[in-house]
Amino acid sequence: MDSHSFSPESTGLRRAGVLGLAAASTVAGTREMQRLLSAQGTSAPEVLLLVFFALCFGWIALSFWTAVAGFLQSVFGERLPGPRYPTVDEEGVPLRTRTSVVMPIHNEDPAAVFANLQATYESVAATGYLDAFDFYVLSDSTRAEAWVAEELAWSDLCRRVGGQGRIFYRRRTDNTGKKAGNLGDFCERWGRRYDFTVVLDADSLMDGRTLVKMARLMELNPRTGIIQAPPLCVGRTTLYARLQQFAGRVYGPVVATGAAAWQLGESNYWGHNAIIRTEAFINHCGLPVLPGKQPFGGHILSHDFVEAALMRRAGYTVWLMPELGGSYEQPPPNLLAYAQRDRRWCQGNLQHLSLVLAGGLHPLSRAHFLMGVMSYVASPLWLLFLLAGLAAALHDRFFLDVHLLEQPGLAYDAPGALRLFAISMGMLFTPKVLGLTLALTRKGEAARMGGRLKLVLSVLAESVLASLLAPVMMLFQSHFVFGTLLGYRVNWSSQQREDADLPWSEGLRRHAVHMAVGAGLFGAALLVSPGLAAWLAPVVVGLLLAVPLTVLTARASLGTWAARKGLFLIPEETEPPGVLERAQGITEEFAVEPVPDAVERVLTDAKAHALHMALLESQPGLSLDTPPAALESARRKLLGGLAEPLSAQEKVAALLDAGTLAEAREQRLTRSVS
C-alpha cells in the first residue's frame, strides 16, 4: 500500500515551509556562531561547542517555526486539509459503529479514576449516543488493596449510573508488556466486538461530545487509523501544576496546532485520549519484542509512537486534532513527580533510537522517534553546550595570549554575540508570545483568564518561574539520559497524583547535587570573568534555589493564593465545562471508602466478599497463576489462627483462591456466632 496516498496536496508546501525554514535558521545561526567563535582561531572545546549549539538551535528553530505555523493556522481558522468532516446533516445521524472506551489503570486512586469514568459516561449518555459505546476499566493493579478498592468502586459506579452490562472491569494477574500488554490483552479478548477503541489514561477525562465526534470522524474516514485529541492539563491546585495548566492552555494550542498543520496524516499518537481503528490496530500494531537487552532491547516501553508508526506503515493515517477540544488530563503535582514521570518516558523514548532506521516506516514516523529522543537529549546537549562554553572560556583565559585579544579584528564580537543570544531567546519565547497574542485577541478568553492585565502578568511570572526551573530539569533529564545509556533500571511505578505538600528534607535530598553543580558552575565562571558569571546567572540562580522552588511550587496553598489573585487562571477554572464540574462533584459526593487491608475487608465485609467471589468465578483459572508457596503460607496464617500479618504476595494469593476465602470467611462467621 502506498504510504503517501492520503496526504493532501498542500502537504509538501507545509512541510517545506516549517522544516525548510527550521533548517535554514539553523544553518544561519550556526554560521554566525562559528564566525563569533573563530575570532582567535578555533579550539577543540569550541568545535564541540559549535556542534552542541547547532543541535540545540535546530531544536529551538523547529519549535519556533512549528509555533508560527500553528499561529497562522489558528488565525486563518481553517480545518486541517485531508479528513472528511461531517456535514450538519451527518452530525445528526445515529452512529452505525460500536466504540469501546478503555481505561488501563495500575495501582491508582480509585476515587479519581471512577469519578472521571462516571463523568465521561454521563457525558456520553447526555449526547444520546450511549448505545454506541461500552466502557472498560482494565486493571493491572498489583497491590491487593487497590484491587479490592477498584472492585467496590466499579460495582458502586455500575449501580449509580445503571451501567451494568455497559461498564466492565477486568483485572490481569500477569502484567506482561505493561500498559501496551494490557491494551493488547483487551484487543485479543474483546477488540473484535468494536469498530473503534478510545484509549484513556488513569487521569483522563473526555467530553461525550468529543467522543461522539471522534467516532463519527472515524466512520467517515475509513483509512484513518488514529485520531489524537490533545489533552489539556486541568484539575490541580498546586502552584507547579497550575503553572503547567496555564502554560498548556496558553501556549499548548499554538504548538499542537502547528504540529498538526505540517504533520497532517503522519501525526503522532500520545497513548491516551485518542481513538483507534480496532481491527487495523489488532492486525498491524502488535508490538514486537526488540532484540538485545535494555535500554534498547526487550519490551517496547513507550508504545504509542511505535503503534502510530506501525499504523502508518500499514497505510492508515494518524491525525492530531487540537480543534476537537473536550479532552483533559491532570499534570503531575510537583517538580519531583514530573521528573519521576520523565524518568520513565526518557527510557521509553531513547529506546526508539533503535527503531529510527527500521524498514518500511514513513519518514515522518522516523522523525517522530527522533523528536521524542530530542525532547530528552536536548537537556544533556544544553548542559554539554554550557560546559563546552565554559571550557572554551577557561581555555582562552589560561592558554591564550592575552595580547591577542587586544588586537583589532581578533577581539570577540560582543554585540554580535549579544545579537545571537537575543535571537535565540526570541525564538525560545516566541511560542509564548504567539499563544498570548491569540488569547488576548480571542473574544472573552482573556476575561476568563483573569483579564488582559492579569493574563500578561501571568505569562511574565510563568516565564520567570519556568526559566528558573529549567536548569533543574536539565540536570534531571541529563541524569536520566546518561543513566539510561549506562544501563539504569527504570521502575515503572504509578506516578504521584495527589496534591500533597513536599517536605523540605525531600527537596534537599533530591537537589543537593543540583545546588553543588550550580555553585561549581558559578565558581568556574568567576575564574574567567565576572561578566561570564553574570551570563550564567539565570542557570546558577535556578540551581541554587532548586530546593525552595521545588518545595514552594508543590504547595496547593500557593496555587490557590495565585488563583485568588487572578494569576495562572485558565477558562476551565473560571467557567468549568460540564464534564469537569461533574467529575469534581462526583469525587466530593461519592467518597470511596479506603481499603487498609484487602484480605481483611473481603473476609469481614459481606458485600466485598460476595462481589469478589462473583468476579473471581467469572475469570476461572486465575488461581493457577498463584505461587503455591505463597498460597500455602497464606492459608496457614488465615486458617491456622496465626496472628502473623500476610505479606503482599500472600494477600494476592489468598484473594485469587476462592476456596481459601470461603473457608476463612466461614471460620470468621462461625467464630463470631459462637
Added chain:
Amino acid sequence: MDSVTTMTSCPSVPSSIWARPQSRVALDSFFRGFGFTSEADLSALAAWALDGYAAHGAQPQSALGLARARVETWLAGVLGTEHVGTSLLSRGRAAFVLCDVASRGARVLMQPSAPEELCRVMRAAVPVPAPAQVTTVMPEQHLTLWPFGEMFRRWFRGAAPDVSISR
C-alpha cells in the same frame, strides 16, 4: 451425633421439617453468605430449603445442594434467564448482598414471586465484569531494525538476524 435432630423454630414453615445439626450448620453458613444473620431467618431458610425433601436433607451436602437449587430457582426468576449459567449463584448472591435484600427478612425468598422493584434493583446490581470474549490474536509485527545490515547479513550469512523476536 447423627441421631440428634433439631426442629426449626420458624412459625411460617411446617413444623415437620427437620434438619440434622451438621446440615443446619452447612445451611446456616450458606445463607449467612447472603447476609442473613438472625436465628429466626436462618431457621426459616433451612426449613424452606429442605421443605419436601426431608429424606435427602439427612446429609449436609445434600441439604446444601437443595438450598442452592432453591436459591438458584429464585434468582433465575428475579434476574431473568440472561444470567442463568454456572455463575448465576455467585453473581446473584453478589447482587443480593449488594442490595441488602437480607434486611427484608427470610420471607423475601419464600414468596412465590419477588416484587418488581426488587427485581429491578437486583438486576442493576448483578456484577457483569466483562462481556463474552471474541478471542483473536494480535500478531507481533516484524521490524527489521537496520535493513542495510540485514541485507549484508543475508549476503554473508553472518551474525544474528537484526529483527524483532517472535513471542
